[in-house]
Amino acid sequence: MFPMKSLPIGIFDSGVGGLTVAREFRRTLPREDLIYLGDTARVPYGSKSPETVVRFACEDTAFLLQEKVKAVVVACNTASAWALPELERRFKVPVFGVTLPGVRAALAATRNHRIGVIATSATVRSQAYTRGILARCDAAHVVAVACPLLVPLVEEGWLDHQVTDLVLREYLRPIVAGRVDTLVLGCTHYPLLKPAIRRIVGRKIRLVDSAATCAQFVAERLADAGLLDTRRRRAGEIRAFVTDETERFSEWAERFLGEPVAKVSKAVLPGLR
């Protein structure tokens, strides 16, 4: 039998933002093969309803399994927040989201138990981070803020721009007023805003990057399950699929993944046939 552990890890996201998660997997597990799926035809998920997000996430996961993967990583915070239980129920493969690793990292980082979360509207509405934190620490106080303009600002490339600083200043006001010492970046795009966020909150607040914590978390889980190909010596490869055009992917890969992707194909999901 073809050994399970030699299969790639599948990662999906609503679009290209999840490439920040893929980037952390490349760093943490450089010898693993990755398959990335971005649902660029239906992006974003962060402004949509739970029902729609769950439906899309199921299609994304089914596609990755069809491509043969040993585990599925839900890079999209909104899909992690809403769809994880359904994905775990429906699919017979380990499925990991970004929420739980982020929750654990935030609790490990905080000293005063006051934690901020910034995310899309749908993620904040789900209360996934807030509930995850409170379930593990009664004493915690969570300030969660929906920041719908941040993804468009990152996609516009305005990372170092007066407008972005102004928007962040407004969004982060309750975070700063809430005297949090730890801030969870609860959306795939936000790691690119770290320098801008630092300009507003300074050095005193720890930033929890859910992409980095997720890669670490999954690496440990896969190692425990004997699903890492530890004897492999060659560098892992990354293949990408998108549901909209493939043409502009290389530009995004440069920005979000930090390396080129040789193979990019169009994924035809059931809803897009």
Next chain:
Amino acid sequence: MFPMKSLPIGIFDSGVGGLTVAREFRRTLPREDLIYLGDTARVPYGSKSPETVVRFACEDTAFLLQEKVKAVVVACNTASAWALPELERRFKVPVFGVTLPGVRAALAATRNHRIGVIATSATVRSQAYTRGILARCDAAHVVAVACPLLVPLVEEGWLDHQVTDLVLREYLRPIVAGRVDTLVLGCTHYPLLKPAIRRIVGRKIRLVDSAATCAQFVAERLADAGLLDTRRRRAGEIRAFVTDETERFSEWAERFLGEPVAKVSKAVLPGLR
């Protein structure tokens, strides 16, 4: 036979922005019934590829025809720009977009033949406005600027906000530098930014609202074709369909349409079954 002219006019959009177009139809044709479809599960179209936009627009149109309409209005500028020829080819009902009325209104308004267009990235990439203007006026000079942050700013409700003014100042710089005397608002959301745009460009530039010009244009065409129910005395009704959840629609109707919508249902398109 059931008279064609008693049927409603169908209007579709990628989301709720097209309600600004519906609002103009309510004003211009108050006795007509309207059916509005917003593809809120897959919004926006403005960042997506022509192929994907055409596919979605065909599904939207087919849905409206199934609901029995006498004409279809493509309220979404991006869909008008990319999908109109395919819709006209494929469906046996008058189909109207917002581009041509906008082009004609801009040419009627300009004195110096220098025309600005602001729109989504996909609309600008299509060059639909630019080509439409140049096809009718050799001497015209068109400055088209993609403004991807404006829709998120309108949806965030920051209509009268320092950030919006700063963003507009940046986007409108080539428009102002291009000494245009007429500016086409080439996206359904932009009419809500008229006061903010006025703060930047002053009173000297004429704003062409593609929603208003479209309603006028369609009213004339339907009258010419004998498709208006001129003997009807009662006020028209509006029914709405969305592809994502119906719950938050009333809030959007208030903002974009300016009146409540009594009947809102979920539309199940082929790709979302």
